[in-house]
Amino acid sequence: MTFLEQDTPTASPTNRVLASQGNAEAEIGDFDGLAVLAKAGPHDVNPEPVRKPSFPVYVFRTVNELRFIKFAFFSFVVNALRRRYQRSVLGFAWSLLSPLLMMVVLTTVFSILFKRDPKSYGIFLFTGMLPWQFISESIASSCTAITAAEGFMKKVYIPKIFFPLVNASTEFINFCLSLTSMIILALIVGMPLHWTVLLLPAAMVLTFAFVCGVSLAVSILTVYFRDFQHLVRVILTSFFYLIPIVYPLSMIPEKYQPIFACNPFTYFVMLYRALIYDGRVPSLYEWLMPAGIAFVSLIVGFYILMKREKDIIFRL
Amino acid sequence: MPSRIEVNDVSLRFRIYRNPSPGLKETFIRTFAPKSGDSGAIEFDALKNVTFSLQGGDRLGIVGMNGAGKSTLLKMLVGIYPPQSGTIHVEGKITPMIELGTGFDHELSGRENIYLNGSLLGRSFKQMRGLEEAIIEFSELKEMIDMPIKYYSSGMLGRLAFSIGAIVDPEILLLDEIFAAGDAHFVQKAMGRLLELFSNSQIVIFVSHDLEQLKSLCNKAIVMHKGKIVNQGNPEDMIDYYLEEIVAAQYATAF
Numbered sequence: 001m002t003f004l005e006q007d008t009p010t011a012s013p014t015n016r017v018l019a020s021q022g023n024a025e026a027e028i029g030d031f032d033g034l035a036v037l038a039k040a041g042p043h044d045v046n047p048e049p050v051r052k053p054s055f056p057v058y059v060f061r062t063v064n065e066l067r068f069i070k071f072a073f074f075s076f077v078v079n080a081l082r083r084r085y086q087r088s089v090l091g092f093a094w095s096l097l098s099p100l101l102m103m104v105v106l107t108t109v110f111s112i113l114f115k116r117d118p119k120s121y122g123i124f125l126f127t128g129m130l131p132w133q134f135i136s137e138s139i140a141s142s143c144t145a146i147t148a149a150e151g152f153m154k155k156v157y158i159p160k161i162f163f164p165l166v167n168a169s170t171e172f173i174n175f176c177l178s179l180t181s182m183i184i185l186a187l188i189v190g191m192p193l194h195w196t197v198l199l200l201p202a203a204m205v206l207t208f209a210f211v212c213g214v215s216l217a218v219s220i221l222t223v224y225f226r227d228f229q230h231l232v233r234v235i236l237t238s239f240f241y242l243i244p245i246v247y248p249l250s251m252i253p254e255k256y257q258p259i260f261a262c263n264p265f266t267y268f269v270m271l272y273r274a275l276i277y278d279g280r281v282p283s284l285y286e287w288l289m290p291a292g293i294a295f296v297s298l299i300v301g302f303y304i305l306m307k308r309e310k311d312i313i314f315r316l
Numbered sequence: 317m318p319s320r321i322e323v324n325d326v327s328l329r330f331r332i333y334r335n336p337s338p339g340l341k342e343t344f345i346r347t348f349a350p351k352s353g354d355s356g357a358i359e360f361d362a363l364k365n366v367t368f369s370l371q372g373g374d375r376l377g378i379v380g381m382n383g384a385g386k387s388t389l390l391k392m393l394v395g396i397y398p399p400q401s402g403t404i405h406v407e408g409k410i411t412p413m414i415e416l417g418t419g420f421d422h423e424l425s426g427r428e429n430i431y432l433n434g435s436l437l438g439r440s441f442k443q444m445r446g447l448e449e450a451i452i453e454f455s456e457l458k459e460m461i462d463m464p465i466k467y468y469s470s471g472m473l474g475r476l477a478f479s480i481g482a483i484v485d486p487e488i489l490l491l492d493e494i495f496a497a498g499d500a501h502f503v504q505k506a507m508g509r510l511l512e513l514f515s516n517s518q519i520v521i522f523v524s525h526d527l528e529q530l531k532s533l534c535n536k537a538i539v540m541h542k543g544k545i546v547n548q549g550n551p552e553d554m555i556d557y558y559l560e561e562i563v564a565a566q567y568a569t570a571f
Contacts, residue, residue: 068438069435069436069438070435070441071434071435071440071441072432072435075421075428075431075435079423082423083423086423152419153396154396155414155415155419156394156396156412156415156419156436157394157395158436314331314397
């Protein structure tokens, strides 16, 4: 944002702001001579090529850069988990207990409302609830991933992708724990076990990819618009009712079905329901939609990162 | 491989936002009604047209008043701030000894923090395993090392941070006003180690307000003032210049 002034030293402050809004592209272009440099990081500052890296090259480099700090990455994730349950008597059991208690409440309310057998409805509910909690919790908490790490990023060089990714990974591990324990619990209660649960890892990888992309995007957007974090929470809360979590998709009248088909979250939630509750293998369409959405979210996340990486530190 | 640093015409302008991140409302207003308010940003040049080059054997001292841009320059070499214009070319691995102890996790033990901190300095797990014992020994924290560092005294934390930073001989060393914490005995030991680092590194950039120390340790110096390099040459002349021209001028305007 700031170097625009160097090109147009005479511009008045107000004009400058206006121009920088409109010319974001051109302005970042000016940066590129230096992009290579900073990208290469502290230990391998690359001298010669002053050309802009293409998008795939950029993504590869960004991910590759993480290799150098994988121990720090690992340790941040572990500590985040440890801190979450630290000093609580039940510790990690809370990763199971909190969704369980929430589900008891919801099951009681909705099984009466929908007149359904509480046991099978409970299982129906958790197959939708757990993935949704994972998605919404990671997105909501990732909003502040970069802004909260301000003190850190101004003292040591650390790739910008680090903190959003730590956040998403932490939530993911938490999700793995609660999903496993919920399935075991459901089996004890008498849920029939379908072999299709073996396909769960594929669904989980897709969900994780989707969450990573969105987390990256929202964490950067929050740097520019701090209001964003509050907005995101409201949107996520309303989505809880727009996704077939407490009700089956078949309950929705035919004419409203297209609206649900537009909701990207639905596809992820439905995968889990098919694999655990229905015990059927999702159709190709049901796999390709979430895969495509996850892919797009990663592209968007990395694209925003590429465009804004050099500027973020000046906005904190 | 010989190390080299070339900083060519680098400028960095900070914008201090009264409100660093404008929020949706302000952005909306600014975009659609730019006349209705000011941009809310105060600008200053943290670095302006900074050019210098260093090669193996150079020990560069940087002097300047507070806010002259010394630390910003070091942070830029580390990669924290990308330059907004100009180029930086670095050959060799940079070991920053600025902000020692950043990233310490107070819930973790000393030993775990050695790995965490080392990782943030870009060292591999394997490399750190080789260095672990030497670090513990240098810091003299053997009995405490498996205890969470929240129970450490500040002197002990300083010792640990210094030991992690100083254990490997760097190719390029960046030092920002480092004075080892701890008791007299450790300070002496640390100073000894610093002198070793000075002679073992290929390039050292040293920012200090201790002018005598700077004079004895460096063979080149630059004087910075308000983000610009105002003079460069040998340390004695530069320190004289700094004291006579800049510090004196500052006092003259102050009284």
